[in-house]
Amino acid sequence: MIDRQGEPAAGMIDTETLHNIASGSLTPPGMVSVVLPHYETPELARLCLRAIRRFTTVPFETIVVDNASGDDVSLEYLRGVSWIRLIERGDHEVPESGPGAHATALNIGLEAARGELVLAMHTDTIARRDGWLREMAEPFAGDERLAALGADKLDGPGPVRSALKALVDGKTYRRLALRLRGRAVAEDPKSRPPHARSFCALYRRSALVAEGLDFYPAGGYAAGEELYHALLSRGYRTRLLPARRMRDLVVHVAHATAYLSPERSIRTGRVRRRTAGRIDRLFTEPWVRALLEDESLDTR
Numbered sequence: 001m002i003d004r005q006g007e008p009a010a011g012m013i014d015t016e017t018l019h020n021i022a023s024g025s026l027t028p029p030g031m032v033s034v035v036l037p038h039y040e041t042p043e044l045a046r047l048c049l050r051a052i053r054r055f056t057t058v059p060f061e062t063i064v065v066d067n068a069s070g071d072d073v074s075l076e077y078l079r080g081v082s083w084i085r086l087i088e089r090g091d092h093e094v095p096e097s098g099p100g101a102h103a104t105a106l107n108i109g110l111e112a113a114r115g116e117l118v119l120a121m122h123t124d125t126i127a128r129r130d131g132w133l134r135e136m137a138e139p140f141a142g143d144e145r146l147a148a149l150g151a152d153k154l155d156g157p158g159p160v161r162s163a164l165k166a167l168v169d170g171k172t173y174r175r176l177a178l179r180l181r182g183r184a185v186a187e188d189p190k191s192r193p194p195h196a197r198s199f200c201a202l203y204r205r206s207a208l209v210a211e212g213l214d215f216y217p218a219g220g221y222a223a224g225e226e227l228y229h230a231l232l233s234r235g236y237r238t239r240l241l242p243a244r245r246m247r248d249l250v251v252h253v254a255h256a257t258a259y260l261s262p263e264r265s266i267r268t269g270r271v272r273r274r275t276a277g278r279i280d281r282l283f284t285e286p287w288v289r290a291l292l293e294d295e296s297l298d299t300r
Helices: 016-022 044-053 074-078 098-112 132-141 157-166 171-179 205-211 227-234 243-249 255-258 271-281 287-295
Strands: 032-038 060-066 083-089 117-121 125-128 146-150 202-206 237-240 250-252
Touching: 016 060, 032 044, 032 098, 032 132, 044 074, 044 125, 044 255, 044 287, 060 074, 060 098, 083 098, 098 117, 117 132, 117 205, 132 146, 132 202, 132 243, 146 227, 146 243, 146 271, 202 205, 205 227, 227 237, 243 250, 255 271, 271 287
Parallel strands: 032 060, 032 117, 060 083, 146 237
Antiparallel strands: 117 202, 125 250, 146 202
16 A cells, blocks of 8 residues: 555556556556446445556556446546546447447447557456556567457366256256257357456457457457457467466456446346355455555545
């Protein structure tokens, strides 16, 4: 946090530099543009932004795209964070579907970004230590054809559990029965190749611009999924970090934004209970409480 002399903690970008970046008067080499969609989850946004401010040691800008939050807290908080670029969308600008709203917010952030690299991020992804973003960005410096880096799911079952689950999964048997009858079967999203998921995925901005790619999903794909595979098909290199490696850099509370949003769009009770437990445990962690208590991180 901030030390006793009122100076920024070791490794933090100094306040003047960060404000000059936010104003557009400074664009340092190697800068990363962090793009953060938001909708009515102010407590997560507060924690996410303060962790970015505290633990990021490379030049960066943070572009928060608010999807027409209508609560009394979200915009009041975001407007008070001095070092971010806040883009406020009106109700008429936001698609009705959650995935559409999220993907178009990422596209707005991508268009506004000025950094060499662009980080797509969720507010339920929390940087957990110094140097997290520097370590993600380093591989790009040594490989001009590297265009995307991230991780697939962090909390999925292992291979043994996946196999056991398939044995008792009713959907698997229904799909098999349809095939045996010669019926068409829609693609199972779970069978698709892995990709860098947008909860924390880093891209070379010039590659996305050159290829005319964006985050908007089609045909049931997730934000960034088609983009990732399009980069591969066009000769760019991509890199998937092992789940363990990504968990060393960030904490991702899967489904937290959906759980905390007003619509509470999580469908099953088991997922709701698991997500609620993860949120409760995260907010009791000493390092998380320290971030939430340090209001100076919003303005310094």
